[in-house]
Amino acid sequence: MSRPAAVDGARLLRSLADFAAIGATPAGGVNRQALSIEDRRARRLLAERAWGRGFSVFQDEAANLFIRREGVHVDLPPLLIGSHLDSQPTGGRFDGALGTLSAFEVLEALDDAGVSTARPVEVVAFTNEEGSRYAPGCMGSMAFAGVHAVSAWHEVMAPDGTRLEEDLAATLKALPEAVMRHARPDILAFIELHIEQGPVLERETVPIGAVTAVQGTKWLEVTFTGQAAHAGTTPREFRKDAMAAAANAIAELQATVMAADPQSRLTVGRLTLQPGSVNVIPEQVTFTIDLRHPDGAALAVLEALVRKTCAIAGERWGCTAAIGLLLDMASGVFDSTLVDAIETACRSRKIACRRMTSGAFHDALFVNRIAPSAMLFVPCRNGVSHNEAEFVEDRHVLLGAEALLELTLNLAGRRTASEN
Ligand code: GLV
Ligand code: MN
Numbered sequence: 001m002s003r004p005a006a007v008d009g010a011r012l013l014r015s016l017a018d019f020a021a022i023g024a025t026p027a028g029g030v031n032r033q034a035l036s037i038e039d040r041r042a043r044r045l046l047a048e049r050a051w052g053r054g055f056s057v058f059q060d061e062a063a064n065l066f067i068r069r070e071g072v073h074v075d076l077p078p079l080l081i082g083s084h085l086d087s088q089p090t091g092g093r094f095d096g097a098l099g100t101l102s103a104f105e106v107l108e109a110l111d112d113a114g115v116s117t118a119r120p121v122e123v124v125a126f127t128n129e130e131g132s133r134y135a136p137g138c139m140g141s142m143a144f145a146g147v148h149a150v151s152a153w154h155e156v157m158a159p160d161g162t163r164l165e166e167d168l169a170a171t172l173k174a175l176p177e178a179v180m181r182h183a184r185p186d187i188l189a190f191i192e193l194h195i196e197q198g199p200v201l202e203r204e205t206v207p208i209g210a211v212t213a214v215q216g217t218k219w220l221e222v223t224f225t226g227q228a229a230h231a232g233t234t235p236r237e238f239r240k241d242a243m244a245a246a247a248n249a250i251a252e253l254q255a256t257v258m259a260a261d262p263q264s265r266l267t268v269g270r271l272t273l274q275p276g277s278v279n280v281i282p283e284q285v286t287f288t289i290d291l292r293h294p295d296g297a298a299l300a301v302l303e304a305l306v307r308k309t310c311a312i313a314g315e316r317w318g319c320t321a322a323i324g325l326l327l328d329m330a331s332g333v334f335d336s337t338l339v340d341a342i343e344t345a346c347r348s349r350k351i352a353c354r355r356m357t358s359g360a361f362h363d364a365l366f367v368n369r370i371a372p373s374a375m376l377f378v379p380c381r382n383g384v385s386h387n388e389a390e391f392v393e394d395r396h397v398l399l400g401a402e403a404l405l406e407l408t409l410n411l412a413g414r415r416t417a418s419e420n
């Protein structure tokens, strides 16, 4: 006998706290970067909870983790729900974890109520969405969508010098009981619940965003190379100062790009220099530029502007400028039927919902290339994310999970009377 499936709010909040303890930082955030020991511990905890429920656990070559609750029709492509478990180095408790754990709560809620779905439902935790330890982000979902072979990233290095191939192998080995999936299964659709990471929903006091599109992103890595020389004795005309070139280029771009086009975003988030001594003119400076724009053509224009500005700054300071493209994510538009379905699910649960676009990239952007995908957002305090202070009110956690449960039932198919 089944009864209506219902989210167990206390259990979901406990689960968020349990996972926030893995990689917890003193400031109340999380450092659980992709393929780290902490990431492996989080994956194990989720897998063990799944086995405890009798669900099946799979991983693929990108270490994407899948938890499957069988449907009445085992051969039908499953509905995929979930997000990621990795975090930024000073990340919050909700970015990624909220969507993954809410998806798992949906499976538990179905199970508790004895509700069968016509189709199987799978929860996924994609590998390395953030791209902080190993760039680019969304590696797991890109591999899943066939955009990139995992092996193409084997030589990518973490800042501490570890090769991705080693960490990937260790991560897979840390969960030997999970069944290895060598081929991607067909899926019906993918739904990702996530925090908004911006201020719109909170400002408008709307608890759910139905995401229609994701803007495009490019990550560039700029290296200026000059010549190390004495800080005190080298006159201006002899200086090949890589830091001066970098400072010049960064200041110029920061002053002009976003002022000229309020839709554009430019961030220099990482900078390293060599040799890094107080009285040595830096020989080499490397920094990243995260560029975003909803319009692909405008994003290409921005990339060209960055390249030109860096070339001019390099020339001014006698340095060479080398620019690599670490990530190139085209914007994407989600499946309109699924966006409608999110609105319908919210309406039937009497949860207010508004359409919106995403300034952040997400795994759903890539899964959308192989199967209809869409996202639900919930508000976060002051729109702050990628920050240890990231916070989501309990009531919004619960409303998000409730909407996801309703949507899951609608998409995976409530069991028909004849199948009882
Ligand atoms: C995702 O983490 C992003 O940077 O948009
Ligand atoms: Mn995320």
Ligand code: MN
Pocket (backbone or CB within 6 Å): 088, 095, 130, 386
């Ligand atoms: Mn993130």
